Structures are given as structure tokens and as C-alpha cells.
Amino acid sequence: MSETVKIALIGLGTVGTGVARVVLEESERLTRRCGKKIEIAKVVVRDLSRTRQIDLPPGLVTDNLQEVLDDDSITVAVQLIGGIHPAKQYMEQLIDAGKHIVSANKALLCQHGTELFARAREKGRTIAFEAAVAGGIPIIHVLSQAMSGNQITAIEAILNGTSNFILSEMFLGGRSYEDVLAEAQELGYAEADPTLDVDGTDAAQKLGLLVQLAFGTKVTLDQFPKQGIDTLPLEDLLYAYELGYSIRLIAVARLVKDELELHVQPTLVPLDKPLAQVHGPNNMIALEGDVVGKTWYQGLGAGQNPTASAVISDLVDTVAGRNELIFPFMDLWNEGKQLEVMPAEEIRRRYYLRFNVLDQPHVFAEMADVLGRNQISLASIIQHETPEAPEANGDSKQVVPVVIMTHMTTEGRIRAANEELSKLNSIREDRVILPVLD
Amino acid sequence: MSETVKIALIGLGTVGTGVARVVLEESERLTRRCGKKIEIAKVVVRDLSRTRQIDLPPGLVTDNLQEVLDDDSITVAVQLIGGIHPAKQYMEQLIDAGKHIVSANKALLCQHGTELFARAREKGRTIAFEAAVAGGIPIIHVLSQAMSGNQITAIEAILNGTSNFILSEMFLGGRSYEDVLAEAQELGYAEADPTLDVDGTDAAQKLGLLVQLAFGTKVTLDQFPKQGIDTLPLEDLLYAYELGYSIRLIAVARLVKDELELHVQPTLVPLDKPLAQVHGPNNMIALEGDVVGKTWYQGLGAGQNPTASAVISDLVDTVAGRNELIFPFMDLWNEGKQLEVMPAEEIRRRYYLRFNVLDQPHVFAEMADVLGRNQISLASIIQHETPEAPEANGDSKQVVPVVIMTHMTTEGRIRAANEELSKLNSIREDRVILPVLD
Numbered sequence: 001m002s003e004t005v006k007i008a009l010i011g012l013g014t015v016g017t018g019v020a021r022v023v024l025e026e027s028e029r030l031t032r033r034c035g036k037k038i039e040i041a042k043v044v045v046r047d048l049s050r051t052r053q054i055d056l057p058p059g060l061v062t063d064n065l066q067e068v069l070d071d072d073s074i075t076v077a078v079q080l081i082g083g084i085h086p087a088k089q090y091m092e093q094l095i096d097a098g099k100h101i102v103s104a105n106k107a108l109l110c111q112h113g114t115e116l117f118a119r120a121r122e123k124g125r126t127i128a129f130e131a132a133v134a135g136g137i138p139i140i141h142v143l144s145q146a147m148s149g150n151q152i153t154a155i156e157a158i159l160n161g162t163s164n165f166i167l168s169e170m171f172l173g174g175r176s177y178e179d180v181l182a183e184a185q186e187l188g189y190a191e192a193d194p195t196l197d198v199d200g201t202d203a204a205q206k207l208g209l210l211v212q213l214a215f216g217t218k219v220t221l222d223q224f225p226k227q228g229i230d231t232l233p234l235e236d237l238l239y240a241y242e243l244g245y246s247i248r249l250i251a252v253a254r255l256v257k258d259e260l261e262l263h264v265q266p267t268l269v270p271l272d273k274p275l276a277q278v279h280g281p282n283n284m285i286a287l288e289g290d291v292v293g294k295t296w297y298q299g300l301g302a303g304q305n306p307t308a309s310a311v312i313s314d315l316v317d318t319v320a321g322r323n324e325l326i327f328p329f330m331d332l333w334n335e336g337k338q339l340e341v342m343p344a345e346e347i348r349r350r351y352y353l354r355f356n357v358l359d360q361p362h363v364f365a366e367m368a369d370v371l372g373r374n375q376i377s378l379a380s381i382i383q384h385e386t387p388e389a390p391e392a393n394g395d396s397k398q399v400v401p402v403v404i405m406t407h408m409t410t411e412g413r414i415r416a417a418n419e420e421l422s423k424l425n426s427i428r429e430d431r432v433i434l435p436v437l438d
Numbered sequence: 439m440s441e442t443v444k445i446a447l448i449g450l451g452t453v454g455t456g457v458a459r460v461v462l463e464e465s466e467r468l469t470r471r472c473g474k475k476i477e478i479a480k481v482v483v484r485d486l487s488r489t490r491q492i493d494l495p496p497g498l499v500t501d502n503l504q505e506v507l508d509d510d511s512i513t514v515a516v517q518l519i520g521g522i523h524p525a526k527q528y529m530e531q532l533i534d535a536g537k538h539i540v541s542a543n544k545a546l547l548c549q550h551g552t553e554l555f556a557r558a559r560e561k562g563r564t565i566a567f568e569a570a571v572a573g574g575i576p577i578i579h580v581l582s583q584a585m586s587g588n589q590i591t592a593i594e595a596i597l598n599g600t601s602n603f604i605l606s607e608m609f610l611g612g613r614s615y616e617d618v619l620a621e622a623q624e625l626g627y628a629e630a631d632p633t634l635d636v637d638g639t640d641a642a643q644k645l646g647l648l649v650q651l652a653f654g655t656k657v658t659l660d661q662f663p664k665q666g667i668d669t670l671p672l673e674d675l676l677y678a679y680e681l682g683y684s685i686r687l688i689a690v691a692r693l694v695k696d697e698l699e700l701h702v703q704p705t706l707v708p709l710d711k712p713l714a715q716v717h718g719p720n721n722m723i724a725l726e727g728d729v730v731g732k733t734w735y736q737g738l739g740a741g742q743n744p745t746a747s748a749v750i751s752d753l754v755d756t757v758a759g760r761n762e763l764i765f766p767f768m769d770l771w772n773e774g775k776q777l778e779v780m781p782a783e784e785i786r787r788r789y790y791l792r793f794n795v796l797d798q799p800h801v802f803a804e805m806a807d808v809l810g811r812n813q814i815s816l817a818s819i820i821q822h823e824t825p826e827a828p829e830a831n832g833d834s835k836q837v838v839p840v841v842i843m844t845h846m847t848t849e850g851r852i853r854a855a856n857e858e859l860s861k862l863n864s865i866r867e868d869r870v871i872l873p874v875l876d
Contacts, residue, residue, distance in 0.1 A: 022587050022729060033586040033767050130584070136730040138584030145583075145760070146568070146576030148471040149460050149750030274736065277715055291460060292574040292747035295737035298712065299730065309730035312587030322583070322763045329471050329758065 002031050005319045006041035008068040008099075010090060011080035012061070015104055015131070016043075017054050018308030019078060023315075024056075030312070034320035042068050046081075065090060069097040076318050078102045078311060088112055095120050095127075100323065102314040104131035104307060110205040114218050117332040126327040128314035133206045134159060134283045136299040136306030138313065142287070143213050144330045150289030152214035154254040156437060159206040161281035161301040162190045162197035163229045163249040167266075168279045171237045171246070177230065189281050189302075199228035200249065204264045207251040210285075214253065215260060216331035217339040224262035225344050225411070232266050236354060236432050239382065239403045240268050243352075246276035250437055259342040268352050268436040274298075275437070345412030350379070350436040352405055355421070356428040359386065359398040363426040367402070370424070374417040380405045399428060405436070440469050443757045444479035446506040446537075448528060449518035450499070453542055453569070454481075455492050456746030457516060461753075462494075468750070472758035480506050484519075503528060507535040514756050516540045516749060526550055533558050533565075538761065540752040542569035542745060548643040552656050555770040564765035566752035571644045572597060572721045574737040574744030576751065580725070581651050582768045588727030590652035592692040594875060597644040599719035599739040600628045600635035601667045601687040605704075606717045609675045609684070615668065627719050627740075637666035638687065642702045645689040648723075652691065653698060654769035655777045662700035663782050663849070670704050674792060674870050677820065677841045678706050681790075684714035688875055697780040706790050706874040712736075713875070783850030788817065788874040790843055793859070794866040797824065797836040801864040805840070808862070812855040815845045837866060843874070 007023075009016050023030065023038055031037050043061045068074055077099040081087050087108050094101060101120065103109065109116065109132055120127045130140040134157075143152070158164050162184060169180040181198070184190035196202045204226045211219050229249050240247050245268035254261040269276040274296050278284045283301030288294050300306040317323045357363045371378065382403040406414075414433060421427050445461075447454050461468065461476055469475050481499045506512055515537040519525050525546050532539060539558065541547065547554065547570055558565045568578040572595075581590070596602050600622060607618040619636070622628035634640045642664045649657050667687050678685050683706035692699040707714040712734050716722045721739030726732050738744040755761045795801045809816065820841040844852075852871060859865050 018729075026587070029589065030586070035767060136733055138580055138733075141579060141584040142576055145755060146579040146751050147747070148468070148754035149464070149747045151467065274712075274715065277712065289747065291456075291743050291750070293738055293744055295574055295576075295735070297733070297735055299733035305729050306731055309585070309587045309727065312729070313584050316586035317583060320763050320767065322760055325758050325760045325763065329473060 002035060002037045004037040004039050005076065006039050006074045007076040007078060007315065008042040008044065008074045009040060009078050009080065010044045010065070010068070010094075012043055012045045012052060013080065014304045015307045015311065016080040017052065018304040019080065019311045020054055020056065022308055022312050030316060034316045036319050038315065038319055041071065041074050044068060065093065068099075069093055072098070074099065076100045076102065076315065078315060080104055080311070082107065084108055084111060088116075091116055092119065095123055095125055098123065098125065100125050100318045101127040102311055102318060103127060103129050104311060106132040106202070106205045106209060110208040113209065113212060114333060121328065121333070126318060126323040128318055128323050128327070129209070130314045131307045131310035133209050134285060134299070135161070135301040135303060136309055137283055137285060137297045137301065138310065139210070139285050139297055140213065141313070142297065143210070144326055147287070147289050147292065150291045152255075152287060152289050154288040155207070155210055155214060155252065155285065156275060157207070157210070157251045157285040158248055158275060158278050158283050159203040159251050159285075159301065160197055160249055161283055162194060163203070164278060164283070165189045165281040166198070167229055167237065167247060167249065170234050171241070174234065176234055177232065198230040200226045200264045203249060203251045207253060207262070207264060211253045211260065211262065213331055215255070215339055216337055217260060219260070219262060219341055223341045225265060226263070227265045229266050233432070235401070236352075236434070239354065240352065242382065243268070243380065243403075243405060244271050245269060245436070246271055247434065248275055248278065250275065252437070256342060258339060260339045261342045261347055263344075263347065263435070266434055268434055270438070273437070345410060345415065347411040348408060350406055350408055350438065351414055352403070352432075352434045352436060354401055354403045354432040356399050356401050356430055358426045359400045360426065364402070366424055366426060367421065370417050370420045371406075374413045374420070376409045376413050376417055377407045378404055379407045440473060440475045442475040442477050443514065444477050444512045445514040445516060445753065446480040446482065446512045447478060447516050447518065448482045448503070448506070448532075450481055450483045450490060451518065452742045453745045453749065454518040455490065456742040457518065457749045458492055458494065460746055460750050468754060472754045474757050476753065476757055479509065479512050482506060503531065506537075507531055510536070512537065514538045514540065514753065516753060518542055518749070520545065522546055522549060526554075529554055530557065533561055533563055536561065536563065538563050538756045539565040540749055540756060541565060541567050542749060544570040544640070544643045544647060548646040551647065551650060552771060559766065559771070564756060564761040566756055566761050566765070567647070568752045569745045569748035571647050572723060572737070573599070573739040573741060574747055575721055575723060575735045575739065576748065577648070577723050577735055578651065579751070580735065581648070582764055585725070585727050585730065588729045590693075590725060590727050592726040593645070593648055593652060593690065593723065594713060595645070595648070595689045595723040596686055596713060596716050596721050597641040597689050597723075597739065598635055598687055599721055600632060601641070602716060602721070603627045603719040604636070605667055605675065605685060605687065608672050609679070612672065614672055615670065636668040638664045638702045641687060641689045645691060645700070645702060649691045649698065649700065651769055653693070653777055654775050655698060657698070657700060657779055661779045663703060664701070665703045667704050671870070673839070674790075674872070677792065678790065680820065681706070681818065681841075681843060682709055683707060683874070684709055685872065686713055686716065688713065690875070693777075694780060696777060698777045699780045699785055701782075701785065701873070704872055706872055708876070711875070783848060783853065785849040786846060788844055788846055788876065789852055790841070790870075790872045790874060792839055792841045792870040794837050794839050794868055796864045797838045798864065802840070804862055804864060805859065808855050808858045809844075812851045812858070814847045814851050814855055816842055817845045818843045
């Protein structure tokens with residue numbers, strides 16, 4: 001007979017239901033993987049009256065967290081409720097009551113991770129959070145164990161499946177953002193309120209967690225540029241393709257000397273890079289280490305089963321006692337080693353610029369002059385022929401798009417040029433400026 | 439002061455030198471990752487007189503394994519010599535002397551793993567072998583920890599970087615196998631004797647290890663079809679591309695009912711699959727689990743630094759005591775749960791066939807008749823126009839290639855048809871038959 005370990009599930013939503021199903025249906029498999037029998041002793045829900053998609057043994061479900069806190073036979077709490085409150089208070093109470101934690105809450109850990117991790121460490125307890133970043137991709141295992149020999153030097157990642165699904169479908173179907181978003185909501189790839197997914201917040205929170213782990217540095221979302229895909233016109237996906245690029249929502253953390261370059265933005269990715277070839281709701285993380293070089297990880301970033309798989313792997317590690325030998329060595333707290341975040345203006349890269357300009361003499365010269373004075377040099381230009389207007393005398397007020405790829409420059413120069421360009425009457429306000437990932 | 443753990447390196451070739459360098463130069467980093475100081479106490483080499491690419495502290499190097507066996511203060515042996523003998527005897531002696539093992543020897547573990555793993559288990563010692571499969575890709579960590587919630591249902595993988603480099607370069611440069619092999623040898627991507635890489639043996643050994651771990655089943659190389667890239671003509675890479683496929687050396691292990699489908703063969707991969715987009719000496723593993731779905735892992739499969747990174751992660755896990763909580767639960771021995779290997783004839787898939795036929799009446803009918811009688815149905819056919827021979831009367835003895843893609847069929851039917859086709863005078867012997875990965 002294997003020893004039995006009692007656990008509690010806090011939250012029985014989509015992921016909680018998936019986790020409960022695997023623990024109940026694959027009990028023998030999990031015992032084989034950790035040498036102990038995992039028993040769900042309590043399930044804490046907010047609303048007892050709600051119907052559930054899973055049949056649980058009677059007497060398990062409660063709406064009172066105190067029952068878990070008071071039960072010393074429960075040693076692990078799988079905390080699967082989202083948001084900051086009451087998730088934070090629950091987690092603190094659970095840690096204080098001596099439970100090890102498994103969590104999928106990226107928002108909470110990104111914002112309050114440092115204090116929660118330290119609190120767990122003080123109490124000799126562990127927090128596992130594989131499911132908080134990139135769903136079924138085991139990036140936390142990779143960073144905390146498989147890359148021990150390395151200093152991570154760069155992370156380039158697609159961390160939001162909703163945004164990636166929308167960008168893929170817009171491009172493949174020649175469809176608008178609004179049209180694809182509606183489909184994504186129907187398919188369950190986007191929430192009813194998709195704001196946090198499509199405005200880059202979700203990806204930025206996940207990047208924050210990865211940065212904490214890979215660089216031992218706590219960053220907040222206001223420290224780096226963050227832009228979503230919710231304002232991206234279809235036509236830029238098409239121009240990018242014409243230039244040999246795909247546009248993806250890319251999160252970057254890169255060690256440049258002793259500073260961290262950080263940003264989450266729709267970004268042009270050369271078509272032959274693995275990140276350009278990630279379709280649908282998949283995520284991908286490209287990791288660069290100073291010993292291993294580059295490695296890539298791809299899989300579904302969300303959804304009941306991929307996320308449940310991540311939670312279960314943490315649960316098994318915790319029950320087997322492994323996490324007590326992993327968690328203390330993760331770079332989750334820092335003693336003076338915090339890296340500085342590079343000021344946005346100093347970020348160096350190439351840019352894609354699309355200006356809608358009046359089709360009249362001297363406009364191109366004005367535009368080129370502004371870029372030139374800001375020391376931005378041009379690598380390529382697309383301006384497609386437009387039909388000659390009937391009264392065409394070179395003085396029509398037709399608006400034409402001009403697409404420019406720059407050579408390497410800085411965000412500061414681009415911002416300064418953009419400021420100047422906004423003062424020219426011949427260039428409309430709907431400018432599109434996107435970085436390039438090389 | 440951190441506790442010090444003494445280790446021995448057995449072998450100081452390319453990988454051993456890389457490992458020694460990281461342990462010596464990144465001592466502080468490794469201490470931070472496992473809480474203990476790792477000290478190289480002995481380095482065992484075969485030839486003391488050989489010059490080395492690394493400066494070791496004096497007194498470390500010996501050609502006598504016994505010095506390690508007799509030194510009880512050395513608790514971990516990093517065994518980095520290849521081949522079966524004397525590697526097997528060394529490993530047995532080291533286990534019997536109470537050392538934990540870190541090894542990169544895929545040939546040894548594929549052939550004698552079961553007995554060596556059991557021996558270690560009996561002695562309460564561990565064997566870690568991340569570096570034995572796919573170099574810098576942490577697939578062993580993924581399988582043994584991150585996928586605990588899953589039964590793995592399929593592995594599709596590029597496991598030999600030399601073969602992948604050669605196939606990429608042949609296609610991109612329109613070059614012959616021999617030409618690219620010579621370049622690969624110059625670049626260090628291929629050994630002086632490349633046989634085991636290009637004939638599929640290396641990939642098959644790695645697949646054997648993955649199968650042991652993912653399915654708890656020991657397989658030997660004679661139990662499944664194995665074919666290398668060393669006989670693949672350039673023109674089939676080009677025909678495949680015309681049809682929308684890339685040819686890669688693909689290792690497959692798939693659970694089909696209660697049997698294991700296994701093979702290592704040059705295989706047509708649809709261009710939009712991640713496996714088709716792996717270039718140069720990279721490896722990729724596509725893993726399917728019954729909970730997580732599909733995930734993909736890519737990186738360099740060999741080379742000093744990627745392999746050293748894998749060895750170091752095992753070393754850190756071992757020194758931290760983690761491997762004692764991982765190794766006992768890996769599916770590396772079996773008690774009656776061995777799966778059967780599916781007989782090759784029953785493997786179901788589509789095929790690419792290229793026949794060089796005499797350009798004369800009725801040849802196509804004969805060929806189609808043989809395929810039809812073997813219940814192989816044709817999905818598409820390419821026969822390019824050839825210049826009319828001067829004396830062309832439909833009875834020339836010109837040889838023309840005919841390329842056929844079949845619908846789903848079995849290896850058995852293909853073999854039977856091939857047997858019959860070999861008796862037709864109108865079809866030359868140099869037939870090319872390759873499977874398709876869907």
C-alpha cells in the first residue's frame with residue numbers, strides 16, 4: 001500500500017475540473033509517478049449551487065476555505081482561482097497553515113510573487129507554478145532545472161494564444177480583427193471580455209514571471225513598452241508578408257550588458273524563424289542560454305487539458321518531495337542582484353513604418369528629411385502604384401501608404417522622428433510603427 | 439560555507455572538456471543552483487600523454503579508474519566515454535562502488551540500460567542521462583517530470599543532427615549526398631566515419647531510450663524498420679518539395695491500441711508541420727500526451743556546449759538530491775508491462791514511390807495493375823514530359839521517372855507490390871519507396 005497524500009483544490013472552474021478528472025481517473029498512473037496515492041480531500045468553490053461538469057465523491061465540496069486551513073492532514077493546496085483578490089489572501093492563509101501550493105495564477109504571481117515566494121520559503125513550504133506560463137509547455141521545469149548550467153541570455157516568446165490565433169486567422173483568411181475576434185470568442189479561444197489578452201497585458205504578466213525566474217529580477221508592467229494586437233490593421237500583416245515577415249505578438253527579455261531589454265509588442269518576425277511559423281492558439285518560447293545556445297518550446301498555451309497537465313506535473317513533483325529540492329534554488333528572490341531595466345529609448349532594433357501620405361510633390365522628401373535628421377537610415381521602401389486620378393496633375397489629395405523598413409536604430413530616435421512627423425500636414429495621423437525581431 | 443560535493447569525470451574528450459570548463463568557470467553559478475559546491479576531484483583519461491584543451495588543477499588527471507572507485511569521498515561519476523566496452527564495466531564498477539552516475543552514452547544505455555538501471559536501483563544509486571538524447575533539448579527532464587500527468591501516445595522526432603544537416607544542405611544547395619557529407623565532416627557535424635549517423639543507427643538508439651522512458655518497454659534495434667539517408671538521391675528531395683513535402687530522417691514511436699509502432703526512416707513531412715521546418719544540425723521532438731496534446735522541442739542535438747549543458751543539469755539535479763526522487767519513478771524497468779512492437783507489415787501510412795520506367799506503351803498499366811491488385815490506391819502522380827527522342831515512335835528505351843503518392847495503406851502491401859514490381863522488365867531496380875508522416 002502506498003502512502004496517501006491529501007490535497008485540496010481551491011477553485012473548480014475549467015482548469016480545476018480538468019485537474020480533478022485526471023487525479024480521479026488516473027489515480028494509478030499518478031501513484032506510479034510519485035510513489036504516493038494522491039487523494040482529493042476537499043474542493044473549495046465560491047458557489048455551492050452551481051452545476052459542475054464532474055462527479056465528485058460526496059462530502060468533498062465546500063465553500064469554506066477554513067475547512068482546508070484547519071485540516072492538518074491536507075498538505076498540498078492546488079489554488080486555481082484567478083485574479084488578485086481573494087486569491088492573494090487565500091494563498092497567504094494556505095501557506096501560513098503549512099500547505100505547499102500549486103498555482104496557475106500568473107497575475108497574482110507576477111504582481112505579488114516576490115513576497116509570496118519569500119513567505120513560502122520562510123515557512124519551509126513550496127509554490128509550484130508551471131501552469132501560470134504557457135499552459136502545456138513545461139517552461140518553468142526547463143528554466144528551473146534543465147537550464148541549471150546556463151545563464152539565460154534571451155527569451156523571445158509568443159505567450160498569448162488568443163492573440164496568436166487572431167493574427168494567424170486575419171492573415172490566412174484576409175479578415176479583420178473584429179471578425180476573427182468574434183470567431184475566437186465562439187471557439188473559446190477568447191474570453192467574453194478579451195481586453196487583457198489582446199492588449200498585451202496577459203503576455204506581459206507571463207514575461208514578468210519568466211524574467212523573475214531567468215534573471216532573478218522583479219519587474220512591473222509599467223517598466224517596459226507593452227502594446228497589443230487590438231489596433232493592428234490587416235494591411236500591415238500583408239505588407240509584412242510582402243517584405244518576408246510574419247507579425248506576431250512577441251515578448252522579449254534580453255540581457256544587454258548588465259541591463260534587461262524588455263518589451264511586448266506586435267513584431268515583424270522573419271518568415272524562416274520558428275516564431276514566425278507558430279499558428280493558431282499555440283505558444284512558443286525561444287530560450288537562449290550561454291552554454292546551450294538556442295532552444296525552442298512549442299505547445300498550446302491555454303485550455304483545460306494543457307493547463308491541467310502542467311498543474312498535475314507540479315502536483316506530482318510536490319507530492320514526491322521534489323519541489324522542496326527545486327523551489328529553494330529558483331531565482332525567485334534576490335539579494336541585491338536586481339538588474340536594471342533598459343530605458344525604452346535605448347532599445348536598439350530595426351523598425352517597420354507605415355505612413356499614409358498625401359500623394360503630392362515633396363512629401364517623400366519631407367518624410368525622408370525627418371528620418372534622416374533623426375539618424376534613421378532606410379533599408380527598403382514599398383510604395384505601390386496607385387491609379388492615376390482623372391485630374392491627376394501631381395497635386396491630387398489622394399492618400400497613399402508608404403512602407404519603410406529601417407536599418408538598426410533606437411526606440412528613442414523613432415519616437416523623436418514620429419513626434420516631428422506628426423507635425424507635417426502631408427502625413428496622416430494613422431501611422432503604424434512596429435519593431436522587427438532579428 | 440556551502441557543503442562540497444566531490445565528483446569524478448570519466449573521459450575528457452569534447453564533451454568532458456566542455457563539462458569541466460563550466461564546472462570550473464561557473465562554480466558560483468552551480469552552487470547557487472543546488473546549494474552545494476561541486477568540486478572535480480578526479481579526471482580519468484585513457485592516455486595521460488595527450489594534450490588537452492583545458493587547464494586542470496594539478497593532480498586531478500589519472501588513467502586509473504581504481505583511484506575513483508577507492509575514494510569514498512567522490513559520490514558522483516560523470517561518465518563521458520562512448521561505446522559499449524569498457525564503458526559498461528566502468529559503469530558497473532562505479533555503481534557498485536556507490537557512485538551516482540551521469541552519462542551521455544546512448545549506445546550503452548539503449549543496449550544495456552535495463553540491467554544498468556536495475557543495478558543502480560538495487561544499490562540505491564541513480565543514473566541521469568539527459569545528454570544521451572537530443573543534446574541541448576531537455577527531453578529527458580520533460581518526459582520524466584513535466585509529463586507526469588500524461589500517458590505519452592506518440593513521439594515523432596528528428597534525433598540525428600548530421601542527417602538533418604545533410605538533408606537541409608542537399609535541398610537548399612541542390613547538392614549531392616557525397617558533396618554535403620564532405621562539408622559536414624569539415625564543419626565537425628559528421629564524424630570521420632559517419633556510418634552510425636547516416637545509416638539511422640544513432641537515431642534508432644536514441645528512439646530506443648525514449649521508448650524505454652515513455653512506454654516502459656525495452657526494444658532492440660532489430661525489432662523495427664531502420665533506414666538511413668545515405669542512399670537518398672537529391673531528386674527525391676526535389677520531387678517531395680514539388681508535392682508539398684520536406685524529407686527528414688524521422689524516428690517514430692506511436693501507441694496504436696496496445697502495440698508500439700516504431701520506425702526510423704527518411705520520411706516525407708508536409709511542409710507546414712514543425713518537423714519539416716527544422717534546418718541544419720538541429721533536432722526536434724514532437725511529443726503527444728493524452729492530457730497535454732502535442733508539444734514540440736527544438737535545439738542543437740550535439741556539440742560540445744549543448745551536450746555539456748545537458749550533463750550539467752543532470753549533475754546539478756544529482757548533487758541537489760533531486761535525482762534520488764526522480765530516478766526511482768522513471769519508467770526504466772518493467773514488471774510485466776512490456777508492450778509488443780507492431781509487426782512492420784502492419785504499419786499503416788501513406789507512401790511516396792518513385793519508379794524509373796521504360797518509356798514505352800503499357801508500362802504504366804502494368805505498374806498500376808500491380809499496385810491495384812495489392813489494394814494500394816493512388817492519390818497523385820507526377821510524370822514530367824521528357825523531350826521526344828529523335829526516333830520517338832513510342833517504343834524508345836528512354837527511362838523516365840514516375841512519382842506516385844499513395845493513399846493510406848500498409849507496409850505489408852507495399853512490400854508485396856514491390857516484390858512483384860521487381861519482376862517487371864519495364865521497371866528498373868533503383869526504386870525509391872518512402873513513408874509519409876501525416
